[in-house]
Amino acid sequence: MVMVFSCLVHEHNIGLVLAAILLCIVGSWVTARLLHRTLEAQGVQRIGWYFLTALAAGVAIWCTHFVAMLGYRATAPVSFDASLTVISLLIAIAGSTAGFVLASSKRIRWAPIWGGALVGLAISAMHYIGMLAYQVQASVSWDRDYLLASVAASVLLSAWALQLGMRHSHRASNQMAAVLALAIVILHFTGMAAFRMTPWPGQPVLDHPSQFNTLAWVIAGMAVLVIIAGLVSYLLDNRARVETMERLRRMALQDALTELPNRVAFAEWLEQEIALAGSQVRYLALIVIDLNGFKEINDAQGHRAGDEVLRVLGLRLRNALRRDRGEFIARVGGDEFMATCRAGQHEEVLQFVERLRAVIVKPIHSGSFDIDAGASFGVAFYPSDANDSEQLISNADLAMYRAKAQLAQHVCFYEPGMDELVRKRRNVATELRKALDTGQLSIHYQVQTSVATGGILGYEALVRWLHPVRGAVPPAEFIPIAEESGLILQLGEWVLRQACAAAATWDSPCKVAVNLSPMQFSQVSLLALLKAVLEETGLAPTRLELELTESTIFMDRKHALELLADIKALGVSIALDDFGTGYSSLDILRSFSFDRIKIDASFVQDAESDLQTFSVIRAVLSLGKSLNIPVMAEGIETPSQFSMLKEAGCDEFQGFLLGRPLPLEHIVQSGQMGLVSRAV
Incomplete structure (x- = not known):
């Protein structure tokens, strides 16, 4: 060294x-x-x-x-x-x-x-x-x-x-x-x-x-x-x-269409705001925003118009924010947005919501159309309504769906009772799934009568649920839950098979009518299912009638009309149900030859006290005659309703006055029909 x-x-x-x-x-x-x-x-x-x-x-x-x-x-x-x-x-x-x-x-x-x-x-x-x-x-x-x-x-x-x-x-x-x-x-x-x-x-x-x-x-x-x-x-x-990483990061955190932050960016922001709210002992308001009727905009004017609506709304919402108040908004889904603001009172949040709503409801010019958009707002507060971001978003979602269900109220604040409602609906879905497997469901049949002959045209198959503890569960309670949970597909197929199998045993050649939900109608396997059920049960296709609503057709008009044509080619009849409560588009009646139009029961109930409603019914009856389509009135409950509609020229009736939905064995016991023995 x-x-x-x-x-x-x-x-x-x-x-x-x-x-x-x-x-x-x-x-x-x-x-x-x-x-x-x-x-x-x-x-x-x-x-x-x-x-x-x-x-x-x-x-x-x-x-x-x-x-x-x-x-x-x-x-x-x-x-x-x-x-x-x-x-x-x-x-x-x-x-x-x-x-x-x-x-x-x-x-x-x-x-x-x-x-x-x-x-x-x-x-x-x-x-x-x-x-x-x-x-x-x-x-x-x-x-x-x-x-x-x-x-x-x-x-x-x-x-x-x-x-x-x-x-x-x-x-x-x-x-x-x-x-x-x-x-x-x-x-x-x-x-x-x-x-x-x-x-x-x-x-x-x-x-x-x-x-x-x-x-x-x-x-x-x-x-x-x-x-x-x-x-x-x-x-x-x-x-x-x-620079590339920063550009990629911006792309990863920004919605390309609206240039607003996306779901990932919002999640990061929300965690930061929750931490800030906890350290400074202040409230953080989370607002979930869902556009009303956005699907109809896409269906009626095309996806390009829908994209333009989102782009314009993104710009407006971004300009409506006040950064000094910690306001933030992101697009987290197709037509769903989420926003936050730091506030201590409901009034402050309402002011923020009204500012956002004002820019949303302002008409948007697209091509030769002026589009009017609306929105439903759900609000939840941290820490009073939730302990973390996941629970906060879930509770704000619950409030938004409550606002969407109440058309007169565009904003709804979260309440603890909403959790109980959701739990009840989930329990109903669980029990309904069990009911399908344990034989708690049955089919009741309601008679459909001809005015001209007084004879029976057919029966509408209606599902009923006899719960071992709760007793009879109303269809108005479990059918919407079945649609939300996706059980409607399994339930609808079960009803179709049961109704066709039963009708094949009747000694009368009258029809059996089965309702199709929008979710069932959107399934690509529907036509194959119909063929298989008719073959398995031996029911003649001409004795089956499928009932579907106008809104079902409007979900995908081109596909709907093609599928309806294929179904009718089998020999199955098609009835337009609840006519007058949906879009009531004359173009649908012009584009497809329905076998029956059914006037919704709500019109029948109001016709006696409301001359305008009765005028609408008369117009529908005239339309049916001009198109050579029979018109059936639902919900006939009183002799006066029967007489009024008969004089107006109604062809066919269905309702409690003529017969309540009954199990098949009760109908057979009443002598309305008999059963034939089938070769094994």
Whole structure:
């Protein structure tokens, strides 16, 4: 160690030594940074980064060596072998490349150590081949102990440097740079301590040539330029990556259509606001917003018009926010938005909601149409209504659905009782699923009568649920829940099979009418199901009538009309149910030839007291006659209703006055029909 220090102080130009060491440190730091970037790259890019890293490392190693060599005070004439000098540089670059590639391998055990050791050997080979290029006119000898120590130090320190550089730590690059620079410096100056030079007898002692100093500074300058080039490449690429990541982050957190934050961004914001509300003991209001009638906009004017509505609303809602109050809004679904504001009272939230509602209900011009949008708002507060973000969103959703169900009220605040209502509905869905499997359901049949003949036209199949504890559960209670939960598909198929199987046993050729829900009608397998049920039960297709509402057809008009045509081609009749309560589009009646129109019971009940309602019924009856479609009035409960509609020209009746829904066995016992035995 004393010999190394003595060699450093007494036999070198200190200025060039310090320049070499500084060059080594900077070069090692750039090399470590470039290696870190290399490990992040993939494919062809990774090969390019390997080369740039090895070039920076090779230049740092080689230039450190030659600048320090040129700073060595030789006591005899010195020259350099150009070929060996170039070879030493190539060895530094090639050895570094091989070492870095090996160190990053995931298939070799202890790969960073082996790769680092290879880099250490490359440093050693570069140094001693460079020393061979250092041709001095004197007797040269080597101290074997210092020589071996220099190689060992280079290999061990380089292995340690690469081991540090491969760690996933923000300090790994700096640690690698420090140890790698130490490996290069120790190798060189320990190797120089091993170098012994004895001038030949009678040869004068020479001073260090001044041109060597100039050459050393030129080499150092060139090395700095190469290292700076590597550093600039790293910085530019890093900046580009940061900008790209920021752009991708914005894309990941922003809704492309409305340019509002998306669901992911809203979730992050909500967590931050909840933490802030907890620390500052203030209330956070979460508002769930769902547009009213947005599907109808898409159906009537196309998805392009729907997108334009969302785009315009996104701009309006963004401009309506007041950032100083912590207001935030995001699009979290198709036509669903969520907003937050910091507030202490309901009145403050109502003001915010009314501001949002004002920009939503403002007409939107699209093509030749002015679109009027509306929305339902559900509000929940943290921490009074929820303990975390998930519960807060769930409760605000409950309030929004309550607002949607109450048409006269566009905003609803969460109340604890809503949870109980949801639990009840979920319990009903669970019990209904069980009822389907345990035989609690049955079919009742309500008679449909001809006015002209007084004869029976058919029976409508109506599902009934006899709960073992609650008794009879009204259809108005469990049918909507079946539709919400998706059980309507299983329930509807069960009703269809039961009704067709029963009708096949009647000795009368009258029809059986079965209701189809919108969800059933949207199933692509409906036509195949009808064919299979008719074949299995043996019921003639002409004796089956399917009833569906206008809204079912409007969900997908083109598909609906095509499917109706396919069903009618089987011989099955189609009735338009609840006419007058939905869209009542004359174009639907013009586009498809229905077998029956059914006037909703609500019109029949109001007709006696409301002349305008009665006028509507008369218009429907006239329309049916002009189109040659029979019209049936539902909900006939009193003789006066019967007489009034008969005089108005109604063809067919159905209602409690003529017969309540009854089990099939009761109808058979009354003598209305008989059953035929079927061959097995």
